Amino acid sequence: MKKLIVLTGAGMSAESGVKTFRDDDGLWQNHRFEDVASPIAWKNDPELVMEFYNQRRKQLFEVEPNPGHRALVLLEKKFDVRIITQNVDNLHERAGSSNVLHLHGELKKVRSTINPNLVYTMDQWELKMGDKCEKGSQLRPHIVWFGEAVDMIGPAVEIVSKADIVIVIGTSMVVYPAAGLINYVSDDVPKFYVDPKAFQVSGISNLKVIRKKAGVGVPELVDRLLSE
Numbered sequence: 475m476k477k478l479i480v481l482t483g484a485g486m487s488a489e490s491g492v493k494t495f496r497d498d499d500g501l502w503q504n505h506r507f508e509d510v511a512s513p514i515a516w517k518n519d520p521e522l523v524m525e526f527y528n529q530r531r532k533q534l535f536e537v538e539p540n541p542g543h544r545a546l547v548l549l550e551k552k553f554d555v556r557i558i559t560q561n562v563d564n565l566h567e568r569a570g571s572s573n574v575l576h577l578h579g580e581l582k583k584v585r586s587t588i589n590p591n592l593v594y595t596m597d598q599w600e601l602k603m604g605d606k607c608e609k610g611s612q613l614r615p616h617i618v619w620f621g622e623a624v625d626m627i628g629p630a631v632e633i634v635s636k637a638d639i640v641i642v643i644g645t646s647m648v649v650y651p652a653a654g655l656i657n658y659v660s661d662d663v664p665k666f667y668v669d670p671k672a673f674q675v676s677g678i679s680n681l682k683v684i685r686k687k688a689g690v691g692v693p694e695l696v697d698r699l700l701s702e
Contacts, residue, residue: 476638478553483560485644485669489540489689512620524601527615531581532599539569542688545696547571558630560652577626583616627651634658640665644688
């Protein structure tokens with residue numbers, strides 16, 4: 475069974491109503507990222523940081539997977555599918571995808587501030603000051619903040635280096651380290667880039683650009699791959 479690797483960014487979930495960071499009406503409209511998504515922000519104003527992520531988590535309970543998410547699940551009938559996402563929502567999992575690696579953490583999870591290995595899944599949207607881990611330490615969002623190491627990049631590199639087919643969806647392909655993953659894919663591997671603003675990436679061979687939104691372009695591509 476061929477290994478099909480999917481790399482997804484904010485555009486994958488935008489059609490579900492999940493606001494993106496970098497759009498004009500996106501999440502940074504009222505906040506600088508330094509104020510809500512960095513270790514310094516957590517140190518200076520943890521309540522603001524928690525409220526920012528609480529609102530994002532609350533929104534997650536109100537949105538649903540879109541046709542792009544659901545189409546990717548169908549690929550598991552024919553391929554060994556691994557999804558590597560920059561998104562912190564759980565829409566891939568809710569659609570039914572079996573193997574999802576989150577590069578930047580998960581919105582529905584929180585972790586200990588003294589032991590990053592103590593990670594808990596939330597069944598509600600609100601995290602509060604005084605919510606503590608089993609060792610008595612305040613819990614924080616299980617998110618990779620600006621300035622923190624992306625620990626999952628190593629496993630992601632290992633996955634993409636074994637790809638037989640790669641699909642890139644809803645990402646600018648310019649934000650690192652995630653954008654660098656495509657460089658670990660063999661030149662002869664077929665690559666598909668689905669995004670309304672997709673472009674030919676310099677130095678990347680065998681790349682087909684599909685300038686469509688995820689909800690349209692991904693189902694069409696999936697139908698094609700399943701019929702071949």
